[in-house]
Amino acid sequence: MEQQQAAPPMQQSFFTPFNVITGTILLMGMVLTVLRFTGGLGAVTNLDHNTPWGIWIGFDLLCGVALAAGGYVTSAACYIFGLKKFHSAVRPAILTAFLGYALVVLALTYDVGRPWRLPYPILVSPGTSSLLFEVALCVMLYLTVLFVEFSPAAMEWLGLRKARTLVMRLVLMLTIFGVILSTMHQSSLGALYLIAPSKLHPLWYSTYLALFFFVSSMFAGLSMVIFESSLSHRYLHKHMDHHHLDNSNDVALGFAKAASFIMIGYLFIQMIGLAIDNDWHHLATGWGAWYLLELIGFVALPALVYAVGVREKNIRLIRWTSVWVVLGIIFNRLNVSLVAFNWQLPASQRYFPSWMEIGTTLFIVTLGVVIYRFIATRMPILYEHPDYQED
Amino acid sequence: MGITRRQLLGWMAAGAGAGAGGLVPTSVRAAANMHFAGFPQSKGVLHDITLCIGCRKCEAACNTVNELPAPETPFDNLDVLKLDRQLSPETYTVVNRFYPTDPRKPQFVKKQCNHCLEPACASACFVKALRKQKTGAVTYDESLCVGCRYCMIACPFNVPAYEYHKALTPRVMKCTMCHPRIEKGLQPGCVEACPKEALTFGHRDELIRAARQRIERHPERYINHIYGETEMGGTSWLYLAGHPFGTLGMREDLGVVSAPEFTSGALAIVPMIVSVGVMLLTGIYAINQRREKIADEERRDAVDQTREEFEALMQQKLSEQKKAAEKAKDAAIKREVEKALAEAAKPEADQPAGEENGKEE
Ligand code: SF4
Numbered sequence: 001m002e003q004q005q006a007a008p009p010m011q012q013s014f015f016t017p018f019n020v021i022t023g024t025i026l027l028m029g030m031v032l033t034v035l036r037f038t039g040g041l042g043a044v045t046n047l048d049h050n051t052p053w054g055i056w057i058g059f060d061l062l063c064g065v066a067l068a069a070g071g072y073v074t075s076a077a078c079y080i081f082g083l084k085k086f087h088s089a090v091r092p093a094i095l096t097a098f099l100g101y102a103l104v105v106l107a108l109t110y111d112v113g114r115p116w117r118l119p120y121p122i123l124v125s126p127g128t129s130s131l132l133f134e135v136a137l138c139v140m141l142y143l144t145v146l147f148v149e150f151s152p153a154a155m156e157w158l159g160l161r162k163a164r165t166l167v168m169r170l171v172l173m174l175t176i177f178g179v180i181l182s183t184m185h186q187s188s189l190g191a192l193y194l195i196a197p198s199k200l201h202p203l204w205y206s207t208y209l210a211l212f213f214f215v216s217s218m219f220a221g222l223s224m225v226i227f228e229s230s231l232s233h234r235y236l237h238k239h240m241d242h243h244h245l246d247n248s249n250d251v252a253l254g255f256a257k258a259a260s261f262i263m264i265g266y267l268f269i270q271m272i273g274l275a276i277d278n279d280w281h282h283l284a285t286g287w288g289a290w291y292l293l294e295l296i297g298f299v300a301l302p303a304l305v306y307a308v309g310v311r312e313k314n315i316r317l318i319r320w321t322s323v324w325v326v327l328g329i330i331f332n333r334l335n336v337s338l339v340a341f342n343w344q345l346p347a348s349q350r351y352f353p354s355w356m357e358i359g360t361t362l363f364i365v366t367l368g369v370v371i372y373r374f375i376a377t378r379m380p381i382l383y384e385h386p387d388y389q390e391d
Numbered sequence: 392m393g394i395t396r397r398q399l400l401g402w403m404a405a406g407a408g409a410g411a412g413g414l415v416p417t418s419v420r421a422a423a424n425m426h427f428a429g430f431p432q433s434k435g436v437l438h439d440i441t442l443c444i445g446c447r448k449c450e451a452a453c454n455t456v457n458e459l460p461a462p463e464t465p466f467d468n469l470d471v472l473k474l475d476r477q478l479s480p481e482t483y484t485v486v487n488r489f490y491p492t493d494p495r496k497p498q499f500v501k502k503q504c505n506h507c508l509e510p511a512c513a514s515a516c517f518v519k520a521l522r523k524q525k526t527g528a529v530t531y532d533e534s535l536c537v538g539c540r541y542c543m544i545a546c547p548f549n550v551p552a553y554e555y556h557k558a559l560t561p562r563v564m565k566c567t568m569c570h571p572r573i574e575k576g577l578q579p580g581c582v583e584a585c586p587k588e589a590l591t592f593g594h595r596d597e598l599i600r601a602a603r604q605r606i607e608r609h610p611e612r613y614i615n616h617i618y619g620e621t622e623m624g625g626t627s628w629l630y631l632a633g634h635p636f637g638t639l640g641m642r643e644d645l646g647v648v649s650a651p652e653f654t655s656g657a658l659a660i661v662p663m664i665v666s667v668g669v670m671l672l673t674g675i676y677a678i679n680q681r682r683e684k685i686a687d688e689e690r691r692d693a694v695d696q697t698r699e700e701f702e703a704l705m706q707q708k709l710s711e712q713k714k715a716a717e718k719a720k721d722a723a724i725k726r727e728v729e730k731a732l733a734e735a736a737k738p739e740a741d742q743p744a745g746e747e748n749g750k751e752e
Pocket residue numbers: 504505506507510511512513529545546547548549550551565
């Protein structure tokens with residue numbers, strides 16, 4: 001795709017494979033959008049009174065937010081923990097986080113009944129006893145923080161030097177604020193399910209659900225940064241400067257090492273969760289097998305492979321493992337929100353997404369990829385702007 | 392007293408919530424440490440399952456008083472009892488038939504919102520569209536609802552239903568305990584319509600006492616449990632039955648803890664995360680800055696020291712060289728002098744003096 005664009009002077013056909021595929025998906029998305037906002041949720045989703053939250057929450061919201069954790073993890077590592085060698089990873093991570101959260105909010109406008117009332121919890125009638133209130137407040141604030149954190153790139157592109165200097169002074173404050181907001185809403189997304197112990201399978205329900213979500217968001221974010229940087233390497237290579245190219249291996253090694261440690265820690269706290277609620281006997285059931293698949297197949301094993309990759313400095317292995325971990329996070333979030341939720345209901349009353357729900361999700365993800373590509377090929381994301389190298 | 396405890400807590404929470412930092416600590420602590428036993432004098436309904444004949448008169452009355460759309464199968468058609476019907480946006484209440492033991496002795500169970508004392512739905516609603524009223528009813532305010540459906544996730548009895556087919560104004564639909572009628576001093580529609588007194592409306596406390604009496608008087612007729620007295624922290628709707636509730640389609644594993652208590656811990660920790668977070672992160676940043684500064688200074692010191700050492704060394708070398716050079720010079724002079732002396736001491740006989748003199752010069 002990219003290589004074709006590089007082919008010089010001949011007028012490039014608009015119908016590249018990339019454009020055709022994304023164009024089709026975007027077109028389908030628009031049709032689904034019309035259906036959703038004329039026929040209601042019932043016209044496009046399989047939701048019912050037992051399962052009011054489907055993949056638009058389970059995937060778009062829960063996975064979206066977890067995978068956008070790269071933003072806070074990277075900026076914390078670089079600016080707060082002083083690991084300057086990760087500096088080149090900050091901008092791409094902030095951009096993905098910003099787009100990720102923006103798309104989460106977009107997905108929510110499809111999912112909630114009256115999207116124009118989304119500011120109500122903050123402006124009209126705050127329901128402070130609700131964890132969803134906390135999620136709403138944090139997501140809204142964090143989206144603003146990410147926007148400001150991302151803005152210097154756009155300002156460099158537009159040549160707004162003064163405004164940029166002003167924002168750059170705020171970086172530290174914004175980073176601290178962003179990390180705290182992330183801690184809060186990453187964990188409260190898990191805590192959303194605390195209110196329904198009778199509906200979520202005990203292997204996934206835990207008093208520590210909030211902690212599980214927070215800790216797993218850390219390695220989700222780290223892995224996502226590794227994964228994205230390998231994608232950029234492949235498809236946006238010519239937009240990267242030597243600094244970013246050189247550092248990307250450092251970033252992969254450092255992040256893989258950190259992720260591997262955190263994943264081992266995560267296994268431990270999961271065990272503690274099992275022990276405290278004394279859920280061991282559930283492990284012998286079919287649900288137990290599914291749970292072990294999640295924990296061993298998608299946490300323990302990739303953690304091990306990360307460690308091997310770091311020891312052998314095998315970047316290829318690390319990159320593939322990052323995909324594995326990302327899939328594991330998606331697996332976990334879908335388990336909590338859909339698979340293990342309403343587990344006692346007879347199969348006939350269980351939910352499975354309609355193709356139109358999947359289509360809408362695909363549409364939103366595609367939108368994200370297209371916007372990322374638009375920005376990364378124009379603004380100084382993967383390279384340093386020659387005029388602003390001093391900082 | 393004009394202000395209820397709940398209102399007061401609500402205000403405090405709202406005040407605290409106004410700053411991003413101080414979310415809800417007060418109300419949460421209260422919920423975590425105290426057991427809320429319901430508003431005094433709040434109302435409830437006692438459903439005696441052993442008296443219910445499955446006539447669906449309550450369903451019909453509910454439909455009328457709430458002005459709900461007419462059903463597909465009319466209310467006098469009892470065939471629908473064989474289905475396991477669920478609540479829906481068009482039906483706030485349904486009666487289902489169960490055969491717990493004897494296939495000739497059906498039991499009928501009316502289902503509707505249980506009006507929990509501490510409702511999961513209300514604590515989950517992030518705009519307070521759902522509220523527990525002093526009458527005991529849990530009511531819904533359509534003008535606030537965003538349609539997030541978290542209340543449906545939260546309700547342990549799967550009660551709230553959602554108008555999935557409305558594009559722009561979907562509502563959450565559920566039994567209101569006929570709150571408007573209660574305020575007018577009337578009984579709920581379904582209770583009034585029941586021909587068998589399987590439904591009794593009254594103060595919750597009194598209903599519990601009455602239910603106990605029935606159990607005591609007819610131990611052969613009832614199992615010794617009032618469903619709703621403690622389930623999920625207690626509900627305003629209460630049930631008596633002759634069979635274990637599990638065999639009547641009601642969950643027995645809900646426990647006695649009210650829903651808000653499950654989330655209070657997670658909410659209480661929020662202000663902690665904020666303050667400890669700011670402290671920790673700023674601290675870590677400061678330590679790192681300091682470390683960098685120290686590292687910088689050390690680097691500078693090290694450079695300085697090396698330079699000094701180097702200079703000293705050079706000095707030393709230089710002076711040594713100088714000394715060596717001087718020594719060599721001295722030695723050379725000495726040698727020459729000695730040579731000259733030796734030359735001078737030699738007899739001049741065998742060589743012509745002129746030649747020697749020329750060489751010397
Ligand atoms: S039964 Fe469900 S809907 Fe009714 S008050 Fe309790 S939690 Fe709310």
